[in-house]
Amino acid sequence: MELNKTTPGINYQINFNLLSSEECTIIKKLAKKYWYVTRIEKKDYNRSSYSIAFLKPVDYITQNFNLIREVVLIMSPYQSFEARTLDVLDDLNVQLLRLEEICCFVASKDTNIKNVLNNFLKSNTESRVVVPFTYEEIISSQDDEFLINRMRTCFYSRDLFGIQDPLKKELYFFGRRDLIQELANKHKNNENAGIFGLRKTGKTSIIYGVIRTLDRKQSYAQLIDCQTLHLQTWNIALRTIIWKIIAGLNLKQKNFKDNYNQYEDQSKVVMAFEQDLSEILRLSKKDILLIFDEIENITFGTSISETWNTGQSFVRFWQVIRSFCQHNETKQHFSFLIAGTNPQCIEKPTVAGADNPIFEQFAPIYIPPFNFEQAEEMLTRLGGYMGFNFEKQAIAAIVDDFGGHPLLIRQMASYIHRHEKNIRPINIGKYEYQEHKKQFYQEEAGFSRYAVMILKVLEDWYKDEYEMLTLLAKEDIETFKELATTDIFIKHLKSYGIIEKDSTQVGYHFRIEALQNYLSGQFRYHKKLKTDKDKEAEIQERRSGIEKSLRTLVKRQLKSSLGEVVAKEEIIRSIYGPHEIGHKSNIAYSDFFNPQKHKIYLKTLFDTIERRYDIFENLFDVKIDEFKNKAQLLNRYRRVDAHSISISDADFEIFRGIASWFEGILSEE
Template identity: 35%
Template sequence: MLFDEKIKPGIANNIDLAHFDHEEFEIVKRFSHEFFVTNGGGVARIANSVYQYFLVKPTQKYTDLFNFEKEIICVISRYSRLEPRTLDAFDYVKKQYQHFRLEKICFILISKDENVEEDLGNILKNDKESLIIIPFSFKEILYNKDNYEHFIKNRFKKYFYSRDLFAFDGVIKKDVYFFGRDEIAYSIINKHKSNENTGLFGLRRTGKTSIIHKIQRILEQDEQAFVSIDCQNPAFHKRRWNSALYYILKEISEFYKLKVNIQSEDKFTEVEAASLFEKGILNIKQALGNRLILLIFDEIENITFGVSPSIHWEKDLDFIYFWQTLRSVYQKHNNIYTYLLVGTNPLCVEMPIISKKDNPIFNQIPYDYIQGFTVRQTREMVRTLGSAMGLRFDELLYSKLTDDLGGHPFLIRHVCSTINKLVPPERPVSVDKVTYEKAKHEFAEKYNSYLEMIINVLKEHFSDEYDMLTFLAIGDYDTFVKFAENSPLYTNHLIGYGLIARENDNYFFRIEIIKDYLSKMHRYEKLNMTTDEIWREIAERRNGLEPKLRMIVRSQLQAQLGKNIAKVEVLQVFGEPRKSKGNALAYEDLFNPSKIDIYFEDLRKIIIKHWNYFKNIFGPDKQKFDDQMHAINKNRNDAHAKEISKASHDVFRSAISDIEMKVSDFL
């Protein structure tokens, strides 16, 4: 068959279909009316169950609808009740063929279970990484009296177009939705096999833990040994260094169900722990057939000096003793284990001295940062998942997604998920630049929590780096450059994360959506400002706060006093001539600047006079609130022409920030 020839329904010549019984043979024939049957397949034996399978190639209409190009696995189950092990047949068949030959996310199941749709749904309902399996019953295929072509096509649409494959927040534990990181995983494994230690660092949601799972899948397939230690687990980081060594041995032993001689945990004293670990790991290696062991330490910050949540790792010498032991055993015994350090920040291998002691792993572990997706990787992920959902992305959007979001796969997926919510439900549908820009804007407005999640680790554990990022975002370039000159390590980290880039000594954001988020969150923290910039900030913040204060005063007085008495109280503060004018207005209109003049000072007086009604919002310190309101009102925009001192600006910022926060919490 020529490559440019369109695929037509039918059955390939000279394929073996002898293993199918009469009903199964008829099913294959019925599918050949819609697809091209390329391979007669064979038999998959799963435990005590037997399943038949065959392969089909999508015809042009299915290629147009779902962007199928490769062969699809079709499994036939003769059993009247669908069981979870049936799905293992797909994994069995995948191993029989080269992976590039088969469709990655689409599979067809034909079962004698007449409730196959419902039963399959129950099996997969808690599996967010489940394959897209199109289910049919024998009865539907063999005895369907409706339009067969229409029936098959609609069943495919039902299972493809109803799922948002982009809206996935968890760790990717299966190959089916793992994109763009194979090279990293294989590079780490190759270094491990060469007895080299490695490190892998990157921001949250860049796929670090998903890469660990990929590495584990490859090692399992190659029958290699490994253990993954979640340093974020208090069961690990709450242990002292000597007990942590025992924990590693216990985890390996339990994972592989080994019967080895490991001393009890109480024997792992500070004096004996290192030698007991050495003996234990040698026993484990022998029990594993002398296989090289990969020790994976995920979320390494949790046992790193200066940032660990456990004080003995943060401030004591546990980090030193722990890594002295691991490095000593590694160097003494060839090909016993290697270690992979995974986290956000490579500080643990960059600092030469810790508490006046040499860092045992300083410059000892080569590491890489997880880079953002390339345009090609973005295209592979977005096109594969989008096509299955009936979304046809304009080719130009793959570079836009990559450039605007810095190649960050989590952000790319969730912007695409927003696109899926915006476009019409009728599929397939084209996605153009206008739709993309609208979705990007909506994502930035509605899903700030995702952006906060990504950079919050810097805010919590690496505050200087977060501050540098903030200075660059709000345009305080001079302060950023001072930090960069004094702390090149921090600058290298920010570049390594893929958040910023440097070109000809100029720094800029690689992920504009994070820049916009930070500039909005910290827009009033710029340090080096002109007089005009200071007055502009004062005007913006006062103008933003005043309507909210009017709303609070109006609602609180009404709730406590009722409209009539509340109106009297407000008018008493107004005084003449506003009092006479206000008598003719409704209570609500007293707080409407277009109906009557109401000043910031009025609001201060009302709140202070009726403090008991407002102290739950601004209290309990009445004098502090009064001073803050005076400080805010002192610098009014009618004084715009005059200079304002740094001290006065700092007092204004402190006062209005506190009140803004309390107002925001209340509203």
């Protein structure tokens, strides 16, 4: 970590005449131990006047809060604080002045400032870390640690990794800057483009980055959300796009009203669209980029709207847009960028019996995963503000485990933030990370829900590729290698960054190790087992799990249906016989289901269920004879070494089928 070797104090050139007496006291207190005040200025903003101070941190602050550059202090002398006061920072050239972008201090005379800011932050997850205090708090405080403690509260309680919505600002955006520049340059060169990636890889955040970049270059980018566009017919969708651009550029609507109704006549749509778009380009004098997000919603075969799904609307819609791209006679550039998870819109040559207007119009750009340097930048910077020092070995392990997937890395770091109990700042080495990772994998709200989200794309649209992944996870090497010889099956898996080629016997391995672990867990009972020892281990593991779940089910169902007294009699009858009911009725009901105290076996539970099947039938949803057959088969497969011959593959598959049936029923209870 870079240290400034700054000593506290005040720049002798500062003009204290700019400040009130209270503000002078605040500055002197801050400069006493932890800050060097470099300059002060007055800032008039939105009909209000504020005092602005620039504070350079001493090394202690740098080490504890990862603050290296100067921090802005806004002093608001008003009795009522409004969150828009923070906009003063946006009026400063933070990058040019080399100021800390992610945090600031705010002093106010409003005693309710903390509550005001807390309410603001709840709905503004991308806002800076704001450390608030009142004039009175800092002036009257006799504790040098007052501000440090307030900083700890604000910095260490904020989950900067937990943001899941697309990032509209640059503040918490990391990596992919080269990709954003590449996409912006394609537009400036009058080229169309498309970006694709798995769910939550940052597509929409990249789009916002392109919009910001083009805005700085005096171009205009119009974002089109296809999640709602598909609700309209192709011709009305084109009109919607035109009017979105008109509104975004603040053009006078009266210049375009003549063509408004023309879009309802499909024979006049092409002329209306070309006239309107040409006029927009002429009046605005700006290059225009149309960005279609969630393109699957207007793509044939994936849209939920019939005319788009059949491809009829798709073909007509893109014929019009492509035609304008080719015949644009204005001086301004016009192009489009499509973004989504599924690139089939540019992969198939024909749609609904017609040529696909955008077939191979450009090579799809797949969003690359984070490399080590990008992950290190994000984890080090955000983690530093939150009191975590991620060591290089830990960062390397995180990148390997999650294949550089940005959301997964963020969520792993967020999990560490929410579950780390030690006092901060703290080092997160490889060992500490591994301990947290185990829990992240096991928790229901942990990695598994993100794995399902990511794999859903393949499961829905690329079933062959999804099957290949499961084969790799199940270690069915022979079948995987057969399918891998067909390039089309392997293309998307490689492009999405899920697997990569290697020199092993298989030829490929999971790039996202966490997905491999997840799928291996999901399909752990589908692997081909060759030895009796492996088969025995699975049989014992699954029978044990089923027995444990059945104990819980029987215990609950007997008591809820029969009452505790009768339920106790039933379980005593099953374990010891009817003659012992009177002798053991004083024992606690729950104790009978503890295998350490009573001999309650899998067969005992099955006998109980069969005897009182009237209260279990609705749970198992089969007739009693079928249940008995399944129970007998499961109980038949006990220890392999108890038999004189090995269990055959056929018998083992029968066991797996029965075990899966019971596990499926019990998992729902």
